[in-house]
Amino acid sequence: MSSNHVRQAGPIMIDIENITKDYVMGEEIVHALRGVSLQIRSNEYIAVMGPSGSGKSTLMNMLGCLDTPTSGRYEFNGRNVSAMNDDELAAIRNREIGFVFQTFNLLPRADSLRNVELPLIYAGIDPETRRERAARVLQDVGLGDRLDHKPNELSGGQRQRVAIARALVNDPSIILADEPTGNLDSKTGEEIMALFENLYQRGHTIILVTHEANIARHARRTVHLRDGLIESDDGDFGGIGILPMEDRLEADATL
Amino acid sequence: MKRFAYELTESWKIAVAQMRSNKTRSTLTALGVIIGIVAVTLMGTAIAGIQIGFDKSMAVFGDDVLYVEQWPWKPVDDWWNYRDRKKIKTEYAEPINRIIAATPNSNLVEAVPTSSLIRSVKYADNEVSNVLIRGTVSDYLITSTFDFKEGRFFNELESRGGANVCVIGYDVADALFPSDSPIEKSVLINGQPFKVIGVIARQGTFLGLFSLDAIVVMPLPAFQKYFSAKSDSDILVKVKDKTRLAEARDELTGIIRRVRALPPEKKDDFSINEQQALKSTLDPIKNSIAIAGLFITGLSLFVGAIGIMNITFVSVKERTREIGTRKALGARRRTILLQFLIESTALCLLGGFIGLTVAYFTCTGIGKAFPSFPIHFSLGLVFVSMIVSILTGLFSGFAPAWTASRLDPVAALRYE
Ligand SMILES: Nc1ncnc2c1ncn2[C@@H]1O[C@H](COP(=O)(O)OP(=O)(O)OP(=O)(O)O)[C@@H](O)[C@H]1O
Ligand SMILES: [Mg+2]
Numbered sequence A: 001m002s003s004n005h006v007r008q009a010g011p012i013m014i015d016i017e018n019i020t021k022d023y024v025m026g027e028e029i030v031h032a033l034r035g036v037s038l039q040i041r042s043n044e045y046i047a048v049m050g051p052s053g054s055g056k057s058t059l060m061n062m063l064g065c066l067d068t069p070t071s072g073r074y075e076f077n078g079r080n081v082s083a084m085n086d087d088e089l090a091a092i093r094n095r096e097i098g099f100v101f102q103t104f105n106l107l108p109r110a111d112s113l114r115n116v117e118l119p120l121i122y123a124g125i126d127p128e129t130r131r132e133r134a135a136r137v138l139q140d141v142g143l144g145d146r147l148d149h150k151p152n153e154l155s156g157g158q159r160q161r162v163a164i165a166r167a168l169v170n171d172p173s174i175i176l177a178d179e180p181t182g183n184l185d186s187k188t189g190e191e192i193m194a195l196f197e198n199l200y201q202r203g204h205t206i207i208l209v210t211h212e213a214n215i216a217r218h219a220r221r222t223v224h225l226r227d228g229l230i231e232s233d234d235g236d237f238g239g240i241g242i243l244p245m246e247d248r249l250e251a252d253a254t255l
Numbered sequence B: 001m002k003r004f005a006y007e008l009t010e011s012w013k014i015a016v017a018q019m020r021s022n023k024t025r026s027t028l029t030a031l032g033v034i035i036g037i038v039a040v041t042l043m044g045t046a047i048a049g050i051q052i053g054f055d056k057s058m059a060v061f062g063d064d065v066l067y068v069e070q071w072p073w074k075p076v077d078d079w080w081n082y083r084d085r086k087k088i089k090t091e092y093a094e095p096i097n098r099i100i101a102a103t104p105n106s107n108l109v110e111a112v113p114t115s116s117l118i119r120s121v122k123y124a125d126n127e128v129s130n131v132l133i134r135g136t137v138s139d140y141l142i143t144s145t146f147d148f149k150e151g152r153f154f155n156e157l158e159s160r161g162g163a164n165v166c167v168i169g170y171d172v173a174d175a176l177f178p179s180d181s182p183i184e185k186s187v188l189i190n191g192q193p194f195k196v197i198g199v200i201a202r203q204g205t206f207l208g209l210f211s212l213d214a215i216v217v218m219p220l221p222a223f224q225k226y227f228s229a230k231s232d233s234d235i236l237v238k239v240k241d242k243t244r245l246a247e248a249r250d251e252l253t254g255i256i257r258r259v260r261a262l263p264p265e266k267k268d269d270f271s272i273n274e275q276q277a278l279k280s281t282l283d284p285i286k287n288s289i290a291i292a293g294l295f296i297t298g299l300s301l302f303v304g305a306i307g308i309m310n311i312t313f314v315s316v317k318e319r320t321r322e323i324g325t326r327k328a329l330g331a332r333r334r335t336i337l338l339q340f341l342i343e344s345t346a347l348c349l350l351g352g353f354i355g356l357t358v359a360y361f362t363c364t365g366i367g368k369a370f371p372s373f374p375i376h377f378s379l380g381l382v383f384v385s386m387i388v389s390i391l392t393g394l395f396s397g398f399a400p401a402w403t404a405s406r407l408d409p410v411a412a413l414r415y416e
Helices: A056-063 A086-096 A112-122 A127-140 A156-168 A186-201 A245-253 B002-021 B023-059 B079-083 B090-102 B156-161 B170-176 B220-227 B242-259 B275-318 B320-328 B333-369 B379-406 B409-414
Strands: A012-025 A028-041 A045-049 A071-076 A097-100 A174-178 A205-209 A221-226 A229-233 B065-069 B108-123 B126-136 B148-151 B165-168 B186-189 B192-200 B215-219 B232-239 B271-273
Touching (some): A012 A056, A028 A056, A028 A205, A045 A056, A056 A205, A086 A097, A086 A112, A097 A156, A112 A127, A112 B002, A127 A156, A156 A174, A156 A186, B002 B023, B002 B333, B023 B379, B065 B242, B090 B108, B090 B232, B090 B242, B108 B170, B108 B220, B108 B242, B126 B220, B156 B220, B192 B215, B215 B220, B232 B242, B275 B320, B275 B333, B333 B379
Parallel strands (some): A045 A205, A174 A205, B126 B215, B165 B192
Antiparallel strands (some): A012 A028, A221 A229, B065 B232, B065 B271, B108 B126, B108 B186, B108 B232, B148 B192, B186 B192
16 A cells, blocks of 8 residues: 555755744633644655644644744744744745645635635736646646535535645645544545545645544654643654664654 | 736735625615715815806906906905095096007006996886996907807997997896897986997806896996996906016006006005906815815715725624635735725725716706706816725725734634
8 A cells, every 4th residue: 555655755844943832811821832843854744643732733833834933943944934024924834835724714705716726826926827727736636627616516525625726736845734634524534635645645745633543644754742742753763863764664664 | 016916906806706795785885985975076066166157257357457446356454544545537548548558568458447336227117226337448348358149349439429329238138128139229227228239148147146247338428427426437457468467567556656646655545456366365265165065075975984994894804714814825914905905995986986976967967957056077076086985995994904914814713
């Protein structure tokens, strides 16, 4: 089965060190993240797991440049994200990151094609190229015959495919999916996971958040969070650096 | 730059889609702007109408004619100083014209004497009262332009000889001769018959205060023969180059002082009036009426704008998650700001367009029903209304759009 095949990971793409995130709720301060360090290489496929409230979504928002950490260092492709302003963050989100949400978050009145075109508009791509690329990506996710369907004319699984196409259309460095199968039945969920597997095999970098072990098993590396801290990370090699590729393959095989 | 254009078209599409999907809400909100624009536009047409009437009234005086009179054309505090001034006499015209002729490069053309009083005019059983009876010379036509409905003005011969002929205004002709032509008929003034040789075309009113058509003009010698006692006399002087009015004025002042033999140490005991000075006296009054009118109607537009602001706030609230999604996909603050500004502006433009259409038909309606009502609908007004609509849209959309653009993406995505 191809899903056991581990592709060679590339250079370090995401490097976070001792990230914390506090939320002030009136008198009380919620420590959503208490010091998380993580290195992610390109072409990794990572599942983030952990109990509810452990900070998974907070971490994903941080990685996706939607939010900035209270303290800690974040480098994305060698650039210091913590020091970026709103517009620079928006540009990173637009070009480098593809978001897939649990609730799909499609624009209700726009058809599939227009939904997928959206990131390209913000990237300043001309209309023809936009249409062409959006149509091609929709084709790739198996929705070539649903270009002019509005979200309410699509099934849940199809909606999530549109959302994945939207995440892919600007050719991002990384795909972040927060419980992408959370609103889907298990069969449709598996179909979506097959799509992610396919993307991974084609060289995409994927991080997904999930509660379910049989979803997480699709990933090649699993990070467990608890109370805002990393509890375990089977891809973390003690921070010494990354093992030579052959050793990693062994390490993965022994799982 | 290109991206801005794409974002603009995108925003415009969203705005149209948004209005389509919320038809009732959009219409009701736009109603406020519609009413506001109708009010402002109608007020604008009225002001334009007043302005045109004002200019027309002013044109009666001619912009190249100086009026030598006892009183100035402006309110005075020390009226007693003016009351005791020596009267202006029609006889001045002759020496003035002699001096003008003797002055090389004079900026003046000719002086025309006039003398006027109010009397009633009779024909058979018909009578018009409060008619301005004016005696003058045939050259009166160079200072006062008017068209003739029929007949002609008196010629130099009739003017000199003081023939009992007269030219009557439109109102006088209308009242005395409702069904037939007044030409060659004799009207009675002070029991004295004057043969009508011309009828002046309708001139309208002066600032809506009194009719310019209740007038009878006759040769000066005839006038003096019968009415000289209580009449007021002025000298009208035509100017050669109206761009050099001030010089002409100075020249004329010197001439009048000479004619009246005024010693140098004495101040002028006469006034030289002109259209421009009158205009600058009346302009502030007219302008404050216009400003007050626009301000009051502007309030209704303001209320409409608040309505748009409100609905845009609602729209931002409703679509908080959408805003979060857009931000996650790379929309910048400016993009979101633009999107909601365009939404509110589109609404206002729609309202403005409908309002303008309503105002146009109202105007044409009023114009047909009451021809004398001063309204004037112009292309400039259309332009201004559209600009005002856009400004209203920007004004009312700014606060909500700003709020939307400042939303924290994570909070917006979490919003239920
Ligand atoms: N905007 C916020 N204001 C206050 N507290 C917050 C906010 N967002 C998250 N938190 C808190 O931070 C902690 C981590 O939340 P987070 O959403 O990251 O959890 P999670 O692991 O994604 O949980 P779930 O599996 O239920 O989605 C929680 O205790 C939550 O209450
Ligand atoms: Mg979560």
